[in-house]
Amino acid sequence: MNILPVPASGPLDYYRNKASFDWKKLKLFIDTEDIIIYKNEIYEELQKHPDYKIDLLSFKSFDEIRRIVARQAIIYKSIDLLSLENTIQNLRRPACTTRIMMQLSPSSSIKYSVGIRLFVSAILNMGTEKHLSYISDAEEGKIFGCYCLTEIGHGSNTKGMRTTATYSEGRECFILDSPDFEAAKCWAGGLGQGATHAVVYAQLILKNVNYGLHAFVVPVRDPKTFLPYSGLIVGDMGEKIGLNGIDNGFVMFNNYEIPRHNLLNRLGDVTKDGQYVTPIKDPNKRHGAALGSLSAGRVNITCICETLGTKALTIAIRYAAVRKQFGPDEEIPILEYQSHQYRLLPYLAAAYVLRIFNDYLTEVFYQFSIDTITGNNTETRLPELGMEIHAISSSCKPIAGWIMKDAIQECREACGGHGYLKVSGIGDIRNDHDANLTYEGENHVLIQQTSNWLLKIWPLVMEKKEISTPLESANFISDSSDILSKKFTATTIDELCVPENLLSIYKWLVCYLLKISYEKVSGELKSGKSIFWAKNDSQHFLLQRMLITISNATDHAIKNVLTKLYLLYGLWSLEKHIPVLYQGEYARGPTVTNLIHSSILKLCAELKDDAVSLVDVIAEPDFILNSVLGASDGMVYKRLESAFCLSPYNMKRPQWWEEIKNLVNVKNKL
């Protein structure tokens, strides 16, 4: 069986024939055969369901969108793409599944993964045996869950939450209360219309003492009638910029009682008579552990950002290979213009770097997660690994989010006027992606976490201690005194474009910024700059991982094209930091700027003929991509024409035409 079907022939063949590498070999290298076969099974399964298809042509009402998404979430559930079983079979499956579901329909994907998978994993992580029935009920689709942390007045500052859960000894229950509207839980995905149960974070109060945030399973709607219980006000937050298929909701508790055993008590419990008991003594650690089940969010979002960016790039690069304008004699594809290459190809390189990175990070994370739940792995460094994953995902989520935000916008603009059409698909991608920038921790607040982690490492380096973190993301900082003594030495493009040299520049950048930040922690930490520098550490780690992957490639052409992508992404990101190279006296003289810029343009020119095939490797099939401008056959104008002709508004006269006609003569000059 041929597991990799050849794209339909058409105008894109021109570039496909010019590619420097065999796209099937690269796809096998990046995805592995196992995953490609798994994907094909999913594609086949999805297409069996009549509801899988997203119709962009006809305008949907809010209620219709919700209904479609609910049905799609059920498809996802029925083939249970993210089940633990599936994950254990191959740790690369979750990333692969996220890519498919998110490109097909982000709202449905969130509805399924939050409503069932996140709910189940929260209970697995924080609950005990007595909560197992919630898991089986959720798995059997008898109940739907959601996750309530954020309050109207508090988002990223979780410690400031004001919902309370006060224990009543007499009634052996917790009384949940929201003091006012600002303390209402909000943004919970699935809570607006569909959830029957919520995992709610509240300040635990025992005998007037606050024991900090704890999580409770709270029934909010009767699973038989979907009507809310009395004692709470629950509702939908209404229309949003994007993701309108997902019913984000709010809930306010008015002295709402829940049984004592609804406390998710793995990390801390309350006895019948209201005593607090816990296996973890340090309250800070308890707080950290309580938030632990959220780290999956950031890892997944990093992958979501990559895949939404990839979708936009698939559309814009294929369109750029078909769309012709200007040209010396006859018109040429806009992909031939250096300015167009400079706009798009660095983002294509970013998509590759992130894809390779996400395959790595999700694998590491799910292994960590399984080890934590099962307790099978007795390696003592598990908490350390958890911290490192926390630090990495706290900056990778913002970085992936911001890069892909820019990528999607650039794709939108690069498609010109036709990119503004709904059927191009890019508008929806942007509006859906937008949420990634502010949920699961506001980006600026998140990245501070990574800064803090690095700032704790620096004093150890000063004491000449060897840094050795489980994922080796920061080990190089041990050599900082050597690294900081280096200078920018490249004088030619060839010298600059050596993979290891580029990595050295990033090492200098991280060490330098870490050093000066540490020296003036108080002032600097609050500034925009702390974000600026913590980002570089992750850039270094992204590149480091990419280089490891490249070193495993045996096919010369593949090694070659991946190296160019690595260099393009690295240099293009570095271009934004040139001022720091001068500030730290790493670079001197006038040539550095031009050298970096010329290298980027040269790499763009070299990758231009490979761009379409590079897209073929990471693109989802047309039925998932669902774009008039980006289909794999390149038949842009044929599809535009049929989109116009099939559109339900197309050639009809509006019903209210007479109304307008008669209103026209109202004159009322100012």
Place this chain on the structure above:
Amino acid sequence: MNILPVPASGPLDYYRNKASFDWKKLKLFIDTEDIIIYKNEIYEELQKHPDYKIDLLSFKSFDEIRRIVARQAIIYKSIDLLSLENTIQNLRRPACTTRIMMQLSPSSSIKYSVGIRLFVSAILNMGTEKHLSYISDAEEGKIFGCYCLTEIGHGSNTKGMRTTATYSEGRECFILDSPDFEAAKCWAGGLGQGATHAVVYAQLILKNVNYGLHAFVVPVRDPKTFLPYSGLIVGDMGEKIGLNGIDNGFVMFNNYEIPRHNLLNRLGDVTKDGQYVTPIKDPNKRHGAALGSLSAGRVNITCICETLGTKALTIAIRYAAVRKQFGPDEEIPILEYQSHQYRLLPYLAAAYVLRIFNDYLTEVFYQFSIDTITGNNTETRLPELGMEIHAISSSCKPIAGWIMKDAIQECREACGGHGYLKVSGIGDIRNDHDANLTYEGENHVLIQQTSNWLLKIWPLVMEKKEISTPLESANFISDSSDILSKKFTATTIDELCVPENLLSIYKWLVCYLLKISYEKVSGELKSGKSIFWAKNDSQHFLLQRMLITISNATDHAIKNVLTKLYLLYGLWSLEKHIPVLYQGEYARGPTVTNLIHSSILKLCAELKDDAVSLVDVIAEPDFILNSVLGASDGMVYKRLESAFCLSPYNMKRPQWWEEIKNLVNVKNKL
């Protein structure tokens, strides 16, 4: 009468009381009393109409949006905000009107201004006496116009248009024909459902000779029935990312006949027997002049970008002054955080710089336009002035578009999760603004025009000729040899923050980039860099104009705060060009980067307490702003609460709840 009502009291008073200047004085200085009174009249007039209000709470169907917008366009028409009469009375009125209409409802504004004002001005500019009846019919609302230039396969490359108008001597008519779908006219605002007439650009063919693009008035729908005429296919382009209220349409002609006198014949005519006659001999000039009536578009769009950005900033800055998070002891407004100031305040500065600039540019443009139509002004430099306006608007439109794109996005993110709600208003602003980036000339293609204009100036400078353009935007280039010999000398923040010094740095930047670009025109022009450098010329002009305005301020506090805005915008834009300062050896050594960044942070800190009052000066009233997060009373949570409660979907159980419930148990594991 008090022409400036005080904003309602609330949480924003804290900052209003701390402002360093009197907001009313600044508003009078920037807007002038005349314009403030005119605005108040418009506000009053608008609120008399029951349809002026935009309800963000309830989801609108496509058809409803269209109908609302059509009715609003009629309000705009009935008070005829952009009539020539109005403009002649005070040349600052068009910019002021654009701001109000665009913040209230962009689609309605476009529907009115394209359907009536642009149509009328196209006929005024390109037609002759025999076309006057179209003007009176449009003014009386008997017909609606639209403007057809772009084709499916050709946007920015206007010379490549393929629609033909072939003259038939026998029938004394032109036969319009679209060879295929790629030659269909598209994107014409108002053509989709409402237009009865179109100004159509087509290649004029006489006796098998192509005379180039000419404009024709073409009847497309019967004004009595709104049904299309036979011989053409006309329809709507369907849903878009934004601006869905405006009916962008497409039209294909199938040997469609129009009378000979429908050629807009001011610049070129066809005699009864098919001879071409023209007062302008050079065909290139004819082509240029034929496109002349489009330059109004770019000038207006520059103003639209400014005002949409201002709307987003109004929301985000007021919200930042109310929203509290973290803080050392108790929580503090997020506006107090340096990182938040750095995210928003440079864009506020940009809004001021652009506002002052747009008042200037629109005034200059409308004077030019009146002089051209009336022929009253016999100053010989009118064509030169036209060229300069063309060059300036070709780069100011992209610059304003890109800055405000970033500003709107930053505002969206700075509002955190709640910014993602439809009722925040920011999503609609972004989606509507998005069109500005690709219509009326793709930004990258447009900015090339400015580059070309500058590159023609450079050889004159080399010949030691004095450059003296009518608006003096490029005069300083005459001194390039002196300018290029200068170095970056500031060593302290105070030295750097001298208004004239900052302007000198930009002068160096423009001359340096112009020089090196000229030296390698062929290679460089096609790269991303040509955009990069041509942008700097406009930045210089923006700052130059701002400085002239500041010099007219008599109140010390006003002069002071405007100077800070000038410096903040200038330095923040300069920060992106630090690598060029090193590349050109204008700057050396390690301190420049830090000096510029520290100055920006210092200015942000100084402007932080003024930000709310600075917003009050440029904000539109609440009924126009229409944002839950940005109202002038700062009552964010009260408004959020009522938005949730009044939302039509809020607490209802979806009708299809049973369907979902029953579907749940379908199991079909992969």
